[in-house]
Amino acid sequence: MASFPIRRYLTPLIHVLVWGLFALSLVLLNPLLGRISVPPQFWVKQAFVFALWVGAFYLTAYVSVPRLLFRGHAGWFVVIILLTAAVVMLLSQGMESWLNLQQLMDQHLHAPGSGFRGGGPGRGRSRRFDMMGLLTTLLVLGISTSVAAVQKWQADAQRRQELEQQKVNSELSFLKAQINPHFFFNTLNNIYALTVIDTGAAQQAIHTLSRMMRYVLYDTTAETTLLSKELAFVQDYVALMKLRLTERVRVELTWPEPVRDVPVAPMLLLPYVENAFKHGVSATQPSRIVVAVRQPSAQVLELEVRNTQFPASATSLDEGSGIGLANTRRRLELLYPGRYSLNVDEAAPEGEFRVHLTLHIV
Template identity: 55%
Template sequence: MTATTLRTFLTPLTHMLVWGLFGVVFVLYPPLSGHVVFPAEFWLKQGVLFGVWVAIFYLTAKVTVPRLLFRGHTGQFVLALLFTAVAVLVFSRFLENLLDLHEKLTLAFQAAGIPPRPPKPGFRLDNMSSLTTMLVLGISTSITVVQKWQHETRQRERLEQQEISAELSFLKAQINPHFFFNTLNNIYSLTISNGEKARTALHRLSRMMRYVLYETSGGTTRLSQEISFVLDYMELMQLRLTDRVTVTFERPEPVHDVLIAPMLLLPFIENAFKHGVAATAASRIHIALRQPNLTTVDFEVCNTKLALPNSDLTGSNGIGLVNTRRRLDLLYPGRYSLEVTDPTADNEFCVKLTLRLA
């Protein structure tokens, strides 16, 4: 049973229970203790007033509050409540006169040996009815306002979640084409120089595409799958590298298969291959993935800092890294740290990511 279905079932049941309790207190319980036998007209008046209180409760909740208070007509809303309260009191007085209730209650008190109270001149205010009417109007207004606030909060949370999901999809969609664009350029170069390597590259690329299309749709992936994807990417990139480039990858043995966001590690590695490799100079790329414990993943990528355009997290060449930082903010708020050292003592550009998983 969903939360919406449960609320749909419980709401009318709650209303019936509350009104049942209200009826016991205000209708069946006489306002005076002792052995007074109240006339039938008293119970008739209480029953009719009970129905009036139910009516003004829902009138206030469904009409007065939504159409006046929620639309900013506060003055009209207050006047409507005062008019409703006065109307109920006038109607209560009308019932008393119609049923000749004052005289019949006087006879009932005399029969019980209780001296009757002398009637007050002019309009007599029924304190019990007045208090009950104001209580009903106040509760109706309060409940309606709280329900609207809760509904708006749920809607706002739902919209925020939808916006986050849409933004994550957008960021992921930006990262994936960015990667495949670079990879296809590499394969194009290989088709000219080495057909066998090009076929190997295409096979690895198809395996990586299968991972991206079918293994990452759930929003999380196993760390071992992400490592396999990274290895495929590294081997694909190394097909075009010379012996002047040294690539090392350090990983835990065995790997604790925790769940992480897919395609989260690739932009760091892609940035290293894009900005840390040169055909005319010796260079180095070192990638390390460590698991200090079952809930922490440390990922570090260092590459030789070459005399190339800026490759930091805010530069135009690092769009994948900019998107990755935004994904981290959305997926791991307060549970990640990202350190950039540029340059290090060894003249390297280093990025270190620490994820604290649930």
Template identity: 55%
Template sequence: MESFSNRKYMPWLVHVMVWALLGSILLLWQPLTWRITIPTQFWFKQAVLFGLLLAVFYINYRVWIPRYLFLNRTSLFVILNICAVLLVSFSIQQVEIWVNLRESMENAFKAVRNSGIMRREDSLDYFSLLTALMVIGISTSVAAVQKWQHDAELREKLERARIDSELSFLKAQINPHFFFNTLNNIYALTVIDVEASREALHKLSRMMRYVLYESQQGTVQLSQEIAFAQDYIKLMQLRLTDKVTVQLTPPEPMHDVPIAPMLFLPFIENAFKHGVSATQPSRIEIIIRQEGAKIHVEVCNTLFTDKKSTNLEESNGIGLVNTRRRLDLLYPGRYELDVKENQTEKEYKVHLELDAV
């Protein structure tokens, strides 16, 4: 809250400091260079000039720039600013005449004429004119920079909202697909082994809690994701025969890092879908390693040529179709996904290298 408050009031603090500096210059710079006794009328004229510059700055900053310059009405914007500069210069001249400043300044210069200091003709007119131009230029620059920053922040928010929406859509596709398959497995298991089906329902409820609550935070710890994968594997093993060997090797030692939830599931699910046979020996091997901030995930399974394609891009599984797209959104330029199909050794291997930090 304190940080937000500081960010909110910082621009106003900068404005106050800049105007205090400009006011000091207007009041002190010229008197110091003249080395004469300054009449009271001069301070009054400088105060009027300061007020006019203040008005021109904020009228240009708050009204003319957003209404004309940012709406491509440039000609009217330029005309208004020229009129403002001329009005400031004309007003200052009228103030000088009204308070009889020129005569007062002439008397002050006469008092020090023998000292060699010469009167500077028309310096006040040029000074007010140039100062007004400078103020208008500064206000235009500040407004343009702020608009550019605001537009950049808006584009970033829109892009982030688009990515979040797309990720939510992809997760909504992946999760029901997984649970649809799992419920079918449990339904088939109830006919064979009631106790095993109860255990499967317990594991599924724990996994649903993970998906519905833990994964909604955007990121989970690596240990949580591995525990979820272990529950999934144990659940799938309930319906497998002794001909299938499944092994998951977690990293040793494990260092928790935040990663996207359910990131490993499509690869593991794909291995069970295409790498398991009820009649032939088959194996699934999952190895998860850590090298600093990098996470390596290898999923190897037996390749059966009589089954449908297991290719990550061609699989009909909803989760696998969107795996690359999800990785592109979550880890752009921070991952490598390699898929190899070895017909000779009858092995299908997926290797994911992910920079989690």
């Protein structure tokens, strides 16, 4: 069963209720109500003036304000507002003359038992009524202008928020698209070199790579993935890299047992690990790579990556580290603003390059 579209009719309903309340307040606050018996023509004229106020309200809100005030024509807007008020007053006086309302009101005011005496109460009442009508007209036009301005401000704020969200989503998609091809480009080169050395190891590498590709294709399309899947992906990557390493390279990988599954951004941890393998491995010298994932609590995730630093290697996260690492810093700013800390130490003890990332998930 389809739900009733409440929000679609909410604004018109609010307008009807507000105008109804306004009309009721004009009737109840009328100084003549209950004091004399007014002719029917009085209420006809009041209804006509009320209709003029409604028309002036929406004319100002949907025509004068958008086409003049919002386009920088403030002077013309003031002129149109004054002309609108003048037209309302002239039509009101014209309706009063056409109904001969002034004479009818004088007759009721001077009728026996009315409580009114004196030579000219009708004329004095008419002047007060005209002034009250003018003030009410200006009040209606002022409220109309204020409502239109507030709605414009809210619409602009919502539009800016939507554009900013679209910009962030587009940038994140672009950054993630850059990271994934960068990783697979390096991995395929490694497998190609491995086929010449060890066919069985190459087959195992292809199997591992296919499992990683399934993760990238199907599990990274959403905004977040489970931490257990992300860690499994990193473990597969490390296992794939170890197939081509010699005994001179010592790789240590630790992760929490058991893993507290929390949502994390996909492909967020890999660039730091990839950077260590890219710049922390030497063909002639002993090297060491340490990847440690910790969970001090369910809301905090820590990643520490250390690798041996060689003089000829550029291990800075901002220079010479490839596309992935440069974009990971930007992804952190977009996905976890104010909820992460990234420390890079290029002169860690034992001649190591150290990266420490602390992420507050919730």
